[in-house]
Amino acid sequence: MTDIIQTIIPAPRMATAFKRALRSFALIRESGAGMMGVALIIFWVTIALLAPLISPFEPNATLQPFAKPGAAFAKGGTFWLGTDHIGRDILSRIFWGSRTVLFYAPVATFSAYVVGIFMGLAAGYYRGWIDEVLSFIANVILSFPVLVLYILIIATIGSSGINIILAVTFASAPGIMRIVRGLVLDLRNRDYVAAAQTRGESSWQIMLVEILPNARGPLIVDACLRLGYVIITIGVLGFLGLGLPPPDPDWGGMINETRSMALAFPHMTIFPCIAISSLILAFNLLADGLREISLRD
Amino acid sequence: MIVFFLRRLAYMALTMAVVSALLFLLLELTPGNVATKVLGPYSSEEQRNLWLEAHGYSEPLYERYISWLGNFISGDFGQSLRFKVPVSEVLWPRLWNTAVLGFWTFAVMIPLALVLGVLAGMNEGSALDRTISVTCIGTTSVPEFASAVFFVAIFVFWLKLLPGTSGMANGFTFQELILPVMVLVVYDFGYVARMTRASMAEVMTQPYMRTAVLKGLPYRQVILKHALRNALITPFTVITLQINWLLSGVIVVEFFFAYKGFGALILEASLNQDIFLIEACSMVAVFVAVVSQTIADLSYTYLNPRIRFA
Numbered sequence: 001m002t003d004i005i006q007t008i009i010p011a012p013r014m015a016t017a018f019k020r021a022l023r024s025f026a027l028i029r030e031s032g033a034g035m036m037g038v039a040l041i042i043f044w045v046t047i048a049l050l051a052p053l054i055s056p057f058e059p060n061a062t063l064q065p066f067a068k069p070g071a072a073f074a075k076g077g078t079f080w081l082g083t084d085h086i087g088r089d090i091l092s093r094i095f096w097g098s099r100t101v102l103f104y105a106p107v108a109t110f111s112a113y114v115v116g117i118f119m120g121l122a123a124g125y126y127r128g129w130i131d132e133v134l135s136f137i138a139n140v141i142l143s144f145p146v147l148v149l150y151i152l153i154i155a156t157i158g159s160s161g162i163n164i165i166l167a168v169t170f171a172s173a174p175g176i177m178r179i180v181r182g183l184v185l186d187l188r189n190r191d192y193v194a195a196a197q198t199r200g201e202s203s204w205q206i207m208l209v210e211i212l213p214n215a216r217g218p219l220i221v222d223a224c225l226r227l228g229y230v231i232i233t234i235g236v237l238g239f240l241g242l243g244l245p246p247p248d249p250d251w252g253g254m255i256n257e258t259r260s261m262a263l264a265f266p267h268m269t270i271f272p273c274i275a276i277s278s279l280i281l282a283f284n285l286l287a288d289g290l291r292e293i294s295l296r297d
Numbered sequence: 298m299i300v301f302f303l304r305r306l307a308y309m310a311l312t313m314a315v316v317s318a319l320l321f322l323l324l325e326l327t328p329g330n331v332a333t334k335v336l337g338p339y340s341s342e343e344q345r346n347l348w349l350e351a352h353g354y355s356e357p358l359y360e361r362y363i364s365w366l367g368n369f370i371s372g373d374f375g376q377s378l379r380f381k382v383p384v385s386e387v388l389w390p391r392l393w394n395t396a397v398l399g400f401w402t403f404a405v406m407i408p409l410a411l412v413l414g415v416l417a418g419m420n421e422g423s424a425l426d427r428t429i430s431v432t433c434i435g436t437t438s439v440p441e442f443a444s445a446v447f448f449v450a451i452f453v454f455w456l457k458l459l460p461g462t463s464g465m466a467n468g469f470t471f472q473e474l475i476l477p478v479m480v481l482v483v484y485d486f487g488y489v490a491r492m493t494r495a496s497m498a499e500v501m502t503q504p505y506m507r508t509a510v511l512k513g514l515p516y517r518q519v520i521l522k523h524a525l526r527n528a529l530i531t532p533f534t535v536i537t538l539q540i541n542w543l544l545s546g547v548i549v550v551e552f553f554f555a556y557k558g559f560g561a562l563i564l565e566a567s568l569n570q571d572i573f574l575i576e577a578c579s580m581v582a583v584f585v586a587v588v589s590q591t592i593a594d595l596s597y598t599y600l601n602p603r604i605r606f607a
Contacts, residue, residue, distance in 0.1 A: 033431060140315050143587045147545035148563060148579060155567035155575075156323060232440045236549055239442040240564060255442060259553070263461055266450045273443035281438035288434055 027293045034289015040282035048098040055092035056080070059249045062087040069267050082267045084258050090268065094275050097249040101279065104161060104244075105230045108168035109223065112230075116173040117219075120180025121207040125188055135181070138174035146171055150233065154242045161244055164237065168230055179222055183215040190214075217294050224287035228280045235276045251276045302595060309591045316583045317369070321362050324572055328354040334570050335378060369580065375573035379565065384577045387562065392581065394465075395547050395558035401474060402481040402543065407536060410486040414493025414532065419520065421498040430494065433487035441549040445480045452476065463554040477550045484546060489535055496531040500524050530600045537593035541586040 028034045047054070056077050057063060064071075065087035067079045081090040119138070123131040141149070153167040187193065188211065196206045237243040238252020239259075246253060251272045258268035325331050331354065332345035349355065353364065368375070374384035417429040439447070453461040453476075463473035500506065501524060509519045547560035555561070563582065566574035 033434070136315075140312055140319070143312055143316065143583055143590065144579075145541050145544035145582050145586050147548050148582045151548070151564060151567045152320075152323070152575070152579060155570070228438065235440055236442060239549065240552060241568070252442075255446065259446070262446060262449060263454055266446075266454050269446045270450055273439075273446045277439045277443050280440065281435060284434045284438045288430075 028286075028289050031289035031292050033285045034292070037282045037285030037287075037289060040278055041286065044098050044279050044282065045102065047095055048102045051095040051099055055089075055095045057089035057092045059092045059096040060088060060247050063089060066265060081271045082265075084254070084268045085261055085265075090254075090271055093249040093254060094251070094272060097251045097254065097272070098275070098279075100244065100248065100250045101231055101234060101276070104164060104234055105227055108165040108234075109172070109227050109230045111165055112169045112172035112226070113176055113219075113223065115169055116176025117180050117212065119173060119177040121184055121212065123177065124181040124184025125203065125207050125211070127185075131181070134177065138177050141171065141174045142178075144171075146233075147236065150237060151240070151242065154237060159237070159242045159245065164234060164244070168233060172226060172230070176222070176226070179218065180215065183218060184211055187211045187214055221287050221290045221294065224283050224290060228283040228287070231276065231280050231283070298598075301598065305591050305594060309587050312587055313580075313584065316587075317366060317580060318362065320576055320579055321365060324576060325361070325365070326358070331572060334572050369577075374577040377566075377571055377574045379569045379571045379574065384574050387574070388559075388577055388581065391557060391559045391562045394556065395551070395560060398474065398477055398481070398547060398551075398556065398558055399540070399543055401478045402485070403536070403539075405478060406482045406486045406489065406539075409482065410489035410536075411493055411529070411532060413486070414490040415497050415525065415528065417490070418494040418497025418528065419501065419524075421494075421501065426494070430491065433490050435487075436483050437487035439484070441480050441484050441546055442553060444483050445476070445550065445553045448476055448479055461554075463556040465557060473554075473556075477554050477556055480550050480553075481543065481546050485539060485542065489532060489539065492535045493528070493532040497524065497528040500528040503527075530597065533600065534593045534597045537589050537596065540589040544582050544586060 028038060056079075057073075064073060064079070064083055065085055067073075067083040067087075069080065069082040071079050071082065073079060079089055079091070081094070083089055084093075119134050123134040144152075149171050150167055153170065154163060157163050157166070184207070193206060193210055196210045201210075234243065234250075235252035235255075238250045238254075239256045241253075241256055243252050243256075244250045246257075254272040255269050258265070262269045328349050332349050333340065336344055336348055354361065356364075372385060374388065376382070377384045377387055380387050413429050413433070417426040420426050436444075449461050452459045459476055460473050461476075463477055465473055506519065506523060509523045510516070514523075544560070547558055548564055549560075550556070551558040551561035552564055559578070559581075562574070563578040565571070566578055
């Protein structure tokens, strides 16, 4: 009797969602590259969360300029990765900088996704003139070389955290829109969409509840790749001097500030470069692992 | 085909028109701003008004736009504020330098990416394929500024083989071109190789490949005649579209190595609010990007008869 009841009554939604997530995680374990990506991401997220506890020094404190990696500090402690030209500990700045990038990159990507998904859903579902107008806007934005667009926007509206999020949203939403639109054009002819239309569900309910969840596979892979690109973008903007205003630690900015001394003191630039590359690599490996799994079934 | 060609050209012209209007609005919507940028922040109200009067800024916005566009098409880009010379005098030599950089990047990147992609795609799932794929993910994960730092550390700081800047102060030298090209190639080849691999792997599973093998053709001939011709359609498009990416990449690389190219110019113009130079550079950049996109579209249709009338 209990068996029958259990088969009839569906389990609570949250629990199934959790189980599904666990199952996808079990799948990613089959891909070596994907697992490496997950491990690297967990590594950096842990560092970002624990930055105040594990940083040996204050990230913005001037301690002892031009110290080599491994040099001891007169007042105790070691500069494991050395210090920069104004005497700030590089290891602590990398730890704190991971907070910056792991905050701005996901927020900016998420914001771009919200805009891109709404544009893509509208274009793919309504088609007709809405599709043509939205697609044309997307094409115009995408015809700019992407970094030219970022430089134009940031040079016009100024560089700040919010403006970087806005610029990333503006420049990335059209690409996301194209992907979503393509998926929706395929999914809108499915039977369950017709059923929902017959039930009299509103257009937006159909798009968000029926179509969007079924388009999630390719979107998750794309989101991982895009997160990597956004981290590159934030790094490049910092490197060009258009990033977050100093003195808060930001990996791209660290590279920009010490680049002119790279020939005499390579440790100042190399370690932030390794940090940012490893984080981008993590998301690209995860995306590759996810794609491999999604192609298998 | 001709109708398709004309339609693509018209679409290209429309895109350029919209882009030019956007740029004009972004940079010249308020004449007061333009005057401040041209005359500097310490100019008086009166000077600004005189300048605006003399340069036709009292006309309505759309008339200004049309005359601006007219000048633009006839090659008159205005005066650069930073370099104190006509924009075209700085722009074209810089663009040529970037073309040289781009040429060598493509000359190295295309053969490398195609060979690796074809090798990986031919042996899908093999150890060679996995090695190439993971290498490609690795190299595309290192942003240009980071790989530039690594290469400078290795080849300039440690091995002392190459110069660390590419300002070309004593005329053009190949030595100074090696590092910028290397950085761009390393960042770019992975993507093209992966696209080639995917295309090749798909072709390898096609029935005509099985037919060719089963009718006893030598494997070499099967690959060269049957597989490659079909598998290289997608990479060709991808490579053409890479020009758009390269325009972004050269900004970072030219800034890093102090190479006097178009990318460094556009950055310098933006950072110094050199308004007419920004307009000209952005228009040229978008023009190059749109033309390459159109070529990619047209050639894809031309090379692949299956979608010609779709």
